[in-house]
Amino acid sequence: MAQTQVSEKLISECRQKLVQAKAEILNRVKEARLNLDNDDKGGDEADQTVRVLAEAEFLNMHERLRGQLFEIESALGRIENGSFGFCEETEEPIEAERLRAIPWTRLSIEGAEIRESVNKRYAR
Numbered sequence: 001m002a003q004t005q006v007s008e009k010l011i012s013e014c015r016q017k018l019v020q021a022k023a024e025i026l027n028r029v030k031e032a033r034l035n036l037d038n039d040d041k042g043g044d045e046a047d048q049t050v051r052v053l054a055e056a057e058f059l060n061m062h063e064r065l066r067g068q069l070f071e072i073e074s075a076l077g078r079i080e081n082g083s084f085g086f087c088e089e090t091e092e093p094i095e096a097e098r099l100r101a102i103p104w105t106r107l108s109i110e111g112a113e114i115r116e117s118v119n120k121r122y123a124r
Contacts, residue, residue: 005093006085014103015079021103022072025065032058068104075104087111 036058043051078084085094089111098105107115 006099007096010096010099011079011084014084014099015076017100017103018072018075018079022069022076025069025072029062029065032061071104071106074106089114 085099087094087108088106090108092108094105094108
């Protein structure tokens, strides 16, 4: 599994996209938290219900973004350790177009299909 199979140009392009995506996620969380904190704590029962729903939505979004952030950090770590761009299932290079579209992906298209079929088999 030689690192030369994934070009430095592609790795650099993906690193830039990963850092940008990380910054965007952190900004979204910060903005959402500020909006939630700025909500008036008073109000009638309907206002309080709306606030509880907004808090639940914030927590769901926060959890989803936390997962994305983990994947981005993992991809940046793989860039540092030289394993970026290789499928965890097949150990083959991940398609360049796929990396450009989803730079934090761990699987090639073939690897994703293998994992999906395994998951389906064991989900029953």
